[in-house]
Amino acid sequence: METDKxxxxxxxxxxxxxxxxxxxxxxxxxxxxxxxxxxxxxxxxQETSAKLGGTAQNPPxxxxxxxxxxxxxxxxxxxxxxGSAESVPQKKEESAVRPIETYQGDIESLxxxxxxxxxxxxxxxxxxxxxxxxxxxxxxSIAPATEWLNWLGGRLAMVMGxxxxxxxxxxxxxxxxxxxxxxxxxxxxxDAPFILVDxxxxxxxxxxxxxxxxxxxxxNDMRKNVALSLGLIxxxxxxxxxxxxxxxxxxxxxxxxKLLALLGPxxxxxxxxxxxxxxxxxxxxxxxxxxxxxxLTVDSYEQAFAGMLGWEATMQSDLxxxxxxxxxxxxxxxxxxxxxxxxxxxxxxxxxxxxxxxxARVIKNEYGDILLLWTFLDRSTLLITTNEYTLREIVSRxxxxxxx
Numbered sequence: 043m044e045t046d047k048x049x050x051x052x053x054x055x056x057x058x059x060x061x062x063x064x065x066x067x068x069x070x071x072x073x074x075x076x077x078x079x080x081x082x083x084x085x086x087x088q089e090t091s092a093k094l095g096g097t098a099q100n101p102p103x104x105x106x107x108x109x110x111x112x113x114x115x116x117x118x119x120x121x122x123x124x125g126s127a128e129s130v131p132q133k134k135e136e137s138a139v140r141p142i143e144t145y146q147g148d149i150e151s152l153x154x155x156x157x158x159x160x161x162x163x164x165x166x167x168x169x170x171x172x173x174x175x176x177x178x179x180x181x182x183s184i185a186p187a188t189e190w191l192n193w194l195g196g197r198l199a200m201v202m203g204x205x206x207x208x209x210x211x212x213x214x215x216x217x218x219x220x221x222x223x224x225x226x227x228x229x230x231x232x233d234a235p236f237i238l239v240d241x242x243x244x245x246x247x248x249x250x251x252x253x254x255x256x257x258x259x260x261x262n263d264m265r266k267n268v269a270l271s272l273g274l275i276x277x278x279x280x281x282x283x284x285x286x287x288x289x290x291x292x293x294x295x296x297x298x299x300k301l302l303a304l305l306g307p308x309x310x311x312x313x314x315x316x317x318x319x320x321x322x323x324x325x326x327x328x329x330x331x332x333x334x335x336x337x338l339t340v341d342s343y344e345q346a347f348a349g350m351l352g353w354e355a356t357m358q359s360d361l362x363x364x365x366x367x368x369x370x371x372x373x374x375x376x377x378x379x380x381x382x383x384x385x386x387x388x389x390x391x392x393x394x395x396x397x398x399x400x401x402a403r404v405i406k407n408e409y410g411d412i413l414l415l416w417t418f419l420d421r422s423t424l425l426i427t428t429n430e431y432t433l434r435e436i437v438s439r440x441x442x443x444x445x446x
Contacts, residue, residue: 236436237275239276239323239325242277242279244278244280245260246282246283246293247280247282247296248282248283249282249284252296254307258304258305262363264326265278265334268326268328268332270328272329274327274328275326275327275439277323277325279295281296282296297319297320298338298339305364306361308356309360310352313349314349317338317340318338322339323335327431327432327435329432333427333428334427335426335436337423337424337436338426339422340422343418346418347418350403350416354391354392358405361426365427366428367411367414369407372409391405400417400418400437404430412429412430413429414427415433
């Protein structure tokens with residue numbers, strides 16, 4: 043008891059006492075509860091008095107180590123008949139401040155209150171996560187990938203564009219430097235016989251391709267596509283193409299006899315034989331839808347004249363469509379009834395006319411338009427054309443041609 047008083051007095055003076063230096067009085071061992079019968083009423087009174095006495099003597103704030111031990115010794119115990127005594131659990135004092143909720147505290151609460159184990163809780167958490175849909179990736183993670191793809195696409199587009207540009211440039215250069223030579227070498231105006239011409243265009247045929255259907259179509263296309271001004275003359279240079287021993291293309295002018303036989307398949311042979319292989323001039327005059335003409339050299343005026351007279355029956359059909367002229371339409375004279383039916387041009391046979399002081403044989407329509415003519419410019423030069431204007435231009439150029 044003196045020790046307790048000293049301890050209490052020391053507590054009142056505020057002195058610090060080491061609990062290890064306090065010596066508790068030795069007590070006798072407790073008699074087992076199973077050997078003593080205790081009345082329930084007496085036990086309740088003892089418990090109540092023990093609580094009141096402990097509160098009065100030692101406040102909770104000033105309890106010493108000895109008082110705590112003595113209070114624990116006075117804790118009432120319950121018992122069962124024939125069994126050992128058990129301590130009665132005291133009600134814990136609840137704090138007014140709620141503790142912080144943590145994941146560990148939640149797990150401990152589940153384990154204590156719902157009789158669960160840590161393994162079962164972990165299994166339930168795994169099942170919950172497996173059923174939870176995955177969250178979509180954040181925009182911050184998508185943006186860098188999208189930027190990288192855009193950058194890569196731009197680079198690829200630039201590379202492909204550069205490759206295409208260089209390929210196009212290489213193809214263009216190859217076209218200009220490696221393109222094949224023209225089918226016929228260009229000829230100058232001085233190369234044309236009889237007169238000076240304004241342009242020369244050549245066309246080459248393989249030996250097997252120089253047939254009437256192919257050649258007539260090619261010549262007619264060249265006539266229609268002359269790109270010269272009105273009144274000018276273009277020479278058409280027909281040639282055959284072959285290859286020499288060195289593999290170089292060789293162009294040979296088609297002779298006049300072969301050309302005349304192709305243009306006039308029904309021409310008399312006496313006419314074909316009297317025509318000199320060269321020189322001759324085949325071309326187009328830019329007038330009234332480009333008119334074709336052919337100038338030939340003959341070695342016998344009489345034989346050539348007779349041959350031309352014999353050919354007149356089929357000459358127009360043989361030379362069509364290359365030597366075909368369609369005159370401009372004529373306006374009806376004033377005073378004629380508008381109900382007068384339009385009359386078709388009636389083509390007559392060849393007649394004799396004088397054109398530019400040259401005797402000519404011509405075919406006219408009912409309006410007097412010349413559709414086809416032939417004449418001798420001199421005793422060795424034969425001209426075939428479709429109108430008097432082309433004849434006039436050729437005669438004018440012969441007169442003004444320089445002396446060779």
